[in-house]
Amino acid sequence: MTLQATGKVLIADNDEDVLLALEWTLENAGYKTVVALDSEEALRILARHSCDLLVLDDYLSEKDSAHVLTEFRRAGIRPMVVITYHRFPSFEARQNLHSLGVSAFISKHAHSELVHVVRYLLEPPVQYRYAMSNLT
DSSP: OOOOOOOEEEEEOSOHHHHHHHHHHHHHTTOEEEEESSHHHHHHHHHHSOOSEEEEESEETTEEHHHHHHHHHHTTOOOOEEEEESSOOOHHHHHHHHHTTEEEEEETTOHHHHHHHHHHHHSOOHHHHHHHHTTO
């Protein structure tokens, strides 16, 4: 039995090479992706389109991820978020980011880990899918 990935993911990173690598990784895993090179573009996309998950750079457009997520909240947008980072955030920073909706922290270069985390966040367990399919 093969599982089809479901979900639309917005990837926001100001490094175009990283952006393309993350996009390629998630698309090869079966996810639909949309990309943004700065926080303003990401905000416009989230305001107009439904995305199931935001993969957000830890520093985007000279703003740290907490600042970007605070701007999103002010605009009434509260996406489920995965932060990609070069340097793992401190305990205090992680606590603050969790309060802003961050579900996970992933190294920018851990592509297979990103796919596993996205799959975990967006797809119900196989047992749940099987049980739900038997109800119809």
